[in-house]
Amino acid sequence: MIGTAIEIADRVRAGDVTAESVATETLARIDALDPKLHAFLAVARDEMLEAARAVDKKRAAGKPLGKLAGVPIAVKDALCTRGIATTSGSKILEGWVPPYDATAVAKLLLEDALVCGKTNMDEFAMGSSNENSAYGPVRNPWDTSRAPGGSSGGSAVAVAARMAGAALGSDTGGSIRQPASLTGTVGVKPTYGRVSRYGLIAFASSLDQVGPFATDVRGAARVLSIISGRDARDATSLEVPVPDFEAACSAGVKGLRLGVPEEYFAEGLDPEVAASVRAAIDALKDAGCTVHSVKLPHTRFAVATYYIVATAEASSNLARFDGVRYGVRVEPPGSDLREMYGRTRDAGFGPEVKRRILLGTFVLSAGYYDAYYARALKVRTLIRRDFDAAFAQVDAIVSPTAPTPAFKLGDKIDDPLAMYLSDVYTLPASLAGIPAVSVPCAPTRAGLPVGIQIMTPALEEARSLALAAAWEARSPARATAPPLAL
């Protein structure tokens, strides 16, 4: 079994193993495991071996190696990779090969990371189970009859099954944190604006953020430090100092005030998940934190608010897929431009994407804009204010990441609303733009992973990572891998 991202980088930098041997072992693991899991849409076999040999050559020449030297990294297929097919899980981009790298990917490559492949996802990141992928679902390595969560399910599973040392995902309403919770991995959604989104295929631009998955908090923190920072190619990336997030993992947590929102421990929460998360909170109390009840009264409106805001933005963002410049085109003989657009989009998009484009178009349409979209933007303000008020009293807010452990594939796919409700605990932080981390806590009796979500004020990722690391050091789920991946 390959080690953590930091262990791999340390060994490669010390010359204990070659990057090429790490690459070869990773590819062998992918070949052995992925037929059962389907985490990858493309394996970058040749590119990875070539990059590994370049790292080894660099070391042989006595040049210093980067912080992720030889670390295999799986990249969500929503992020552009130069020369490697990128589909965002959609048929409409089948076969498309980007001419450039997303900034987050380019930054990892500069640190000598190895991109091992592109990971499966819900089409255009719209989903919570990976069943909306146009290429078939990902399976959860803890129980292959269950969903890995979504939309970054492939990235989560690549890390959970140790087919990669770390991964990149994107999180619009929970698409990093919820699959991290369901697969027993660490996932970070950074502050809105912390990480450049250049080269991320847009879903909902006021919410989308790129973030890392890893098997441990430190690995995720190292990747986050590398991908963070201002990028002239993304006007929404923030010009703020980037802390050393890895160092933050060693910071003390004594005296930190933890808020427990009662609204997150209400109806719909699986009792085993509740008990596991409460045990983690108790452990943080033992570590010197104080625990306080807080109120986030507009939590129950987050799902409705999100599905209006996100679909409205998606309906605009996805207008670019029209069959003109790239991707699939359906152009029956004699058709005019409008017919070509319509036929291309009908053939290229799956049912959930169409549903969301229609909903988003509807809530923005004349006569309905005020009642739906404008109102949702106001409720978004109320959700933000809830957090502002709570953070006046506490340093961090802790909750379950998802209301249940991994559910069976097929269980929710015919009920869009039930699927949307599986994001009920991750949506508020997305709407407020604040950072949140999901870390594994004790599994259920059936052995399914559970995650605790740690939310902090904007730009306070370091604090949430310190708490995550403090809990991880005490967690019974620390460094556990699914039996299938041993």
Place this chain on the structure above:
Amino acid sequence: MKLDRAQIDHVAQLASLSLTDAEAEKMTHELGAILRYVEELASIDTSDVEPTATVLLGPTAWRDDVPAEGLSRESALAQAPRTADGGFAVPAFVEGT
């Protein structure tokens, strides 16, 4: 609210989606259910609340307006479904009156 098939057809046209009959029927039903759910927002008094369109901390940053290399024409056209005369080719169209 109750959605009818004519509304779905209108929205599909706005969104440039050519839905099949079966798809349009199914969407009418599913979107109706989702809209009934999101109507819970109507129960909140938002009369004195400012909208949040972005959660970005501060204004978006400007960069200097200096010329830089972009994608070459060749690479921009490389994956187009159809090209002609150094540009993207599309079917003939005439804007209706």
